[in-house]
Amino acid sequence: MAPHPEVPLDDGTVALAMIQALIPLGLKAVEDALQQEVLALAGRRYAHGEGEPGLAHWGSQAGSIFLADQKVPIRVPRVRDLTAGTERPLATYAQLQTPRARDVGLFRRVLGGLSCREYEAAAEAVPEAFGLAKSSVSRRFIRASAQALRTLHERRHDDAHCLVLLLDGKSFADDQVVIALGVTTTGEKRVLGLVQTATENTRVCAAFLRELIERGFQAPEGLLVVLDGAKGLRAAVRDVLGDEVPVQRCQWHKRENVARYLTKPQQILWRRKLPAAYAHPSHAEAKRALLKLVHELERINTSAARSLEGGLEETLRLHALGVFAQLGTSLKTTNLIESVMARVEAKMQRVGRWRTSDQKQRWCAATLLPIEQRFRPVKGVKHLRLLQAALRGKRSVHTAAA
Secondary structure, three states, X not given: OOOOOOOOOOOOOHHHHHHHHHHHHHHHHHHHHHHHHHHHHHOOOOOOOOOOOOEEEEEEEEEEEEXXXXXXXXXXXXXEEOOOOEEEOOHHHHHOOOOOOOOHHHHHHHHHHHOOOOHHHHHHHHHHHOOOOOOOHHHHHHHHHHHHHHHHHHOOOOOOEEEEEEEEEEEEOOEEEEEEEEEEOOOOEEEEEEEEEOOOOHHHHHHHHHHHHHOOOEOOOOOEEEEOOOHHHHHHHHHHHOOOOOEEEOHHHHHHHHHOOOOHHHHXXXXXXXXXXXXXXXXXHHHHHHXXXXXXXXXXXXXXXXXXXXXXXXXXXXXXXXXXXXXHHHHOOOHHHHHHHHHHHHHHOOOOOOOOHHHHHHHXXXXXXXXXXXXXXXXXXXXXXXXXXXXXXXXXXXXXXX
């Protein structure tokens, strides 16, 4: 197979390309191989009479393996010989402990396949790239990634009481994949689901939100929605969740929307002025400063002034709720979900042509779920109780008015 023209095969960047392309697939293949060996030695966990006598599961530990000459961290399952009081080493893990010469032909096949010329051929080559014998592991990965997609689409969220909902879209080829990220009352971040759409279409996004609700998404303490300002997403939130649900519009996107109307020298100045105005902790001060900037913009560019004025109050929602000083760092922009998008893109950027919708969604799901496992609590988690109280109070006001 000829190499993809955008994939370097003979310079210093090839090692990075290998790692980026192979790790999402290869680590799954390695984990499968390690688990198969553990199963052969010790049987299923808590199942008596399986495996070799005296051998038992013994947790896991941090370890590393080599992809070519690159060391990659991994969790290694352990097996204990209870009779001898020693650990039984895993032959598969030992096999992966030695740096291997780079096989350019092999990586050409893998990288070319990941560019969607032949996905299954690429998956089948991955175990060999990690030093594993050819087996059915590639087919297991395809099944596992499909299962990851099903998990993401079907898993329930009844156990997660969300306080914040972030929605954003990412382009993959000609489609948008809209991802929903929730922040619970305890500060946990959770990927709620994804939907594929040609654009951030109101009807599709509204159906997506209704599906999340059907799968148990709930916000009994009130809800704040954080958006980038896309009209389709905003309309979907209004249609499904109602006008009373407060929306924080991303201040970074607002700043960039205003700046695009200005000349480059003006953009430098206004990219400083707008954050300075938003930095005022009180709603009254921030709004006064921003309205002053609207009047100032009217003298130099009326289109920029109208852009700043549009949706201004929604960019000040955290101020209005009285929690900007405590939670502005985390929630004044869509950075929480943008960082997730960036990590998904880093895993998938080598794909030049998607063959099927199923493949595109499987890759997104297979990438999102491992990312979710490494999430840290949202910054300012101890102040979420203030947001909780503010949302509860706002909900009470709307209930009384109704």
